[in-house]
Amino acid sequence: MKRAGKPGDLSERERQRYHRQILLFGTEGQERLKKARVFIAGAGGLGSPLAMYLAVAGIGKITLADHDSVELSNLNRQVLHWDTDVGRPKTGSAEEKLRAMNPDITIRAIDRTIDGSNVATVTKGQDVIVDAMDNFPTRYDLNQAAIRHRIPFIHGAIRGFDGQVMTVIPGQTACLRCIFPTAPPKEQFPAIGVTAGIVGLIQANEVIKYLLGTGELLENRLLIWDGLRSTLDTIDVTRNPRCPDCGEMEERT
Amino acid sequence: MKVRLKAFARFREVMGSEQDLEVPEGTSLKGVLVLAAEGSDKAREALFSGDDLKEYVVLMRNRKRVVRADADREILSDGDEVAVFPPVAGG
Numbered sequence: 001m002k003r004a005g006k007p008g009d010l011s012e013r014e015r016q017r018y019h020r021q022i023l024l025f026g027t028e029g030q031e032r033l034k035k036a037r038v039f040i041a042g043a044g045g046l047g048s049p050l051a052m053y054l055a056v057a058g059i060g061k062i063t064l065a066d067h068d069s070v071e072l073s074n075l076n077r078q079v080l081h082w083d084t085d086v087g088r089p090k091t092g093s094a095e096e097k098l099r100a101m102n103p104d105i106t107i108r109a110i111d112r113t114i115d116g117s118n119v120a121t122v123t124k125g126q127d128v129i130v131d132a133m134d135n136f137p138t139r140y141d142l143n144q145a146a147i148r149h150r151i152p153f154i155h156g157a158i159r160g161f162d163g164q165v166m167t168v169i170p171g172q173t174a175c176l177r178c179i180f181p182t183a184p185p186k187e188q189f190p191a192i193g194v195t196a197g198i199v200g201l202i203q204a205n206e207v208i209k210y211l212l213g214t215g216e217l218l219e220n221r222l223l224i225w226d227g228l229r230s231t232l233d234t235i236d237v238t239r240n241p242r243c244p245d246c247g248e249m250e251e252r253t
Numbered sequence: 254m255k256v257r258l259k260a261f262a263r264f265r266e267v268m269g270s271e272q273d274l275e276v277p278e279g280t281s282l283k284g285v286l287v288l289a290a291e292g293s294d295k296a297r298e299a300l301f302s303g304d305d306l307k308e309y310v311v312l313m314r315n316r317k318r319v320v321r322a323d324a325d326r327e328i329l330s331d332g333d334e335v336a337v338f339p340p341v342a343g344g
Contacts (some may be wrong), residue, residue, distance in 0.1 A: 046344045072313035081262055134344035159341035160264045179318055189343035194343075224338060225262045233261055235336060236316045 010034065014104055016158055018058050029212050034060040034105075036211045039123050040130035041065055041114055041142055043090040045196030046156050046203065048080040050132055053204045055098045058213075061106045062098070065122060066090045067113040077193035119145040128207050131155045131176075132200065138182030140245070143168065143176040147246050152210055160190045161227030165201035166237075167206050167218040170246060174220050174237045177245040185194040195227050254278055254331035258283050261338035267295040269339075276329070282314055283324035285335055300337065311338050 010030055014021065017105060018030050038059050040047050043066035051064055053110075068090050070081040085093040091109035098107045105144040110122060114133075119141040123129050129146050131154060133139050139155065143162040146153035155176050168175045202223065209215040241247055256276055259267040268289060276285055283306060290297040300310055305321075312319045313336040319327050329335070 042344055044344055132344050134342070135340050157341045157344060159343045162264075162339075162341050164341055180311065181318070181320055182308065184340050184342045187342075189341070191343050226262050227264070229265070235261065235313065235338070236315070238317055240318060 001050070010175070012105075014058065015106065017102075021028070021057065025065060025214065027143060029051070029056060029214075032211055032213075033058045033208070037061040037063070037126045038128045038207055038211075039063045039065070039126040040132050041078060041138070042107070042134065043078075043094040044068070044074065044132065044134060045158065045191055045193070046200040047132035048078050049197045049200035050130055050204050050207075051080060051098055052101060053093060054207060054239055055102045055107070056207060057204075058102070058105060058236060061108070062096075063108045063110065063122070064094055065090060065110040065112055065114050066094070067111060074119070077191050077196045079193060079197070086088040088191070114141060115235075116141050120148060123151065124149060125247075126151055128210060129153045130203055130207060131157075132203075134189070135186065136180065139176055140183070140253040144245055146170055147175060147249065154203045154206045154210075157197045158189075158191060158195045158199050159194055163190065163195050163202075163225040163227070165199060165202045165206065165218055165223040165225075166221065169219055170219070171249040172219070174239045177242060178240040178243045179222060179237050181240075195225070198225055251252045254280075254329070256280070256332075257331055257334045258285060258289055259334065259336040260263055261336065261339075264299055264337055265304060267293065267299050280329055281325045282327040282329060282335055284313060285307075286337065290294050299339075309340060311336075311340050313337075 022030050036059050041066045063096050070085045070088050072086050078093045080097050089111050091111040094108040095107050123145045133217050147170040150170045155166045157164050222237050224233045256274050259271050
């Protein structure tokens, strides 16, 4: 597994800030988080809880990309953005809140729409790519960039009370295209903040586990959250050898 | 032969979480879903648009994705497990 490089030292302030989780995974684990670079595609419903919890956990470099401005109708779920932010670019709003939450990390916000022309560039050199998008075409771009750079990709999506999460380790596990070869129809999806919070935090948990090298990731497992029944299911899945995105990749362990 | 059908998320509301179906030899994956939807307008509406499976429905046979276009050529065997669920796309 690719590691986040040579660990950086923690300051006394950081030791205090992260004391409770250092009890969990030690200063070595915290140093790994500090050295990590995580790319979050989208600063909306999923991106908000993802960025907030990864920021307070001490992920050293968080890059957020979004090209939208905050709308009043975003505020029921996009908890990084507040009433006073309506009309502002989401990147500026997100950057300000995250810096205030944790000034000991680096936040970089890119005010750009991610598409096939720039996805490979903006994701290069990252340790993890996180999917906080609201559409499948961009998710396929991210999936391809993850495969190209061999960077783990944490997929998440929501609709109403339903959600799904899957972790893609390129060349080892099923990719997004293996499981969802065609995009579901475009729609204005119903959304409630609690679902985005639950699903976004499951994704954040995957990011942290990957960076620490601990636990079991959602590899070859699609997690399905059913908020109306309060159930989580995981469905075992496998790679599609004829997958147009990852089918040619050789297994690498 | 016996086939197990599992449904997830919204589909579970209309189809139940799991059922074992006795189906004739040579039944296709689509055929099983046609049988499962018999007698339930809600299940039929969730899965089908006219006689065709809805495009976005995710179909799995023994944990492997089956594309919709292959669903009526995908002939099942005794003991197979079929899973259906709706993907979600928002964020």
